[in-house]
Structure formats: C-alpha cells, structure tokens
Amino acid sequence: GAGVSQSPSNKVTEKGKDVELRCDPISGHTALYWYRQSLGQGLEFLIYFQGNSAPDKSGLPSDRFSAERTGGSVSTLTIQRTQQEDSAVYLCASSLYGYQNTEAFFGQGTRLTVV
C-alpha cells in the first residue's frame, strides 16, 4: 500500500474484554514499531520488531499486552482484559531498517476507548 495502515480506526470496548489492533506496514519495511499516545502524554514506546522478532519489548506496560508480527509484514497488538487506563491512541510506524538509517512512517492510529 501507499502508507502504513491501521485498523480499526476507532474501537470502543467494555472493560475486561480483549482487543486486537492491526498494523499493515509499508511493503518491504523490516522495522515496525508500536507507540501509545495518552491524553496529555507524549508518544510512549511499546515494542519494536525487526522482521518477525521483537528485540525490544521493554515498553509493554503489563503482561496483558502482547504483540506479534508474521511474514515480516502485518503486526497485531493484543490487549487482554482491557482497563480504562488502556484508553489511548495506538500508533504504528515502519521503516526500512531502523530509525538511525531511515525515516519512520506512521499510521493514522487506532483510538481505543475502554468503557
């Protein structure tokens, strides 16, 4: 595709339910990143993929959060037993190698609201 695509664009879920957020990176981009943007906060790093492996998961806030990437392409961020504090905009970005070498391109984000 022309850019990084995220789905859904908006998600409202009940507290305690599981949600899956999807990211389609730019074709050929090996690096993929997930960030979270909460109200009044900066962009909080969650996880980084290089290919299908995740060398840095340090930003995942709890074990309710997990992410995977398959075929070196699509990535899914799963939040189990959602809590109200999980409400945020979740952004995905991809780049050809890594931030140092190339520009990262961001998706439009998924706005998650936990009620």
Added chain:
Amino acid sequence: AQRVTQPEKLLSVFKGAPVELKCNYSYSGSPELFWYVQYSRQRLQLLLRHISRESIKGFTADLNKGETSFHLKKPFAQEEDSAMYYCALWGGGNKLTFGTGTQLKVEL
C-alpha cells in the same frame, strides 16, 4: 535512560512573528534528534533531523550539545504552520523517545 522535554504544551504566535519551539534532552551518549509534526487530521510525519542540517518549510533546528537542546525555529510563522510538534531522540536500540509535544497556533 533517555528523556525528551518539551516545556510548552501550547505556543501561540501571530502570523509573521518568529517561532521557537523548545526541546531539551537527556542522554549520556551521542544522540540523533528529530522533529516530527502532526497537522490537523493527518498522520505524524518527520519534519527534519539534525544530521541533515537542512531547512524544511522554513524551519531549522540546531543541536546544542552543551545545553542539550534542539530547539525548532522559524523566522516568520505562517498560518499553515499550526500543528502539533514533537521532538524525538534516537539514542540507540532502535527506540525513538518522544517529548509530550507542543501545539503551535499561528493567529492572524
């Protein structure tokens, strides 16, 4: 640990006035600094990076290692510059650390 601080949540200037968006960072090594911009209803995008030493849309930013700053400047603000600006630091590990952002509002 690496940290980026943007002290102003909102900066309001008049069209034609100079703009300076402040960014300070904390990192023990040699960082690479970036400015990202998000226009209304658009996605976050790279504005400029310090290693390029270029001017984009009239904006420049100089890395000052002594003051650990990377302020974004433009001599004459335009209405279309109104947006959310994020300073970001790459300190290794393929992790970009972002500041909390500054909303720039250019008034006529």
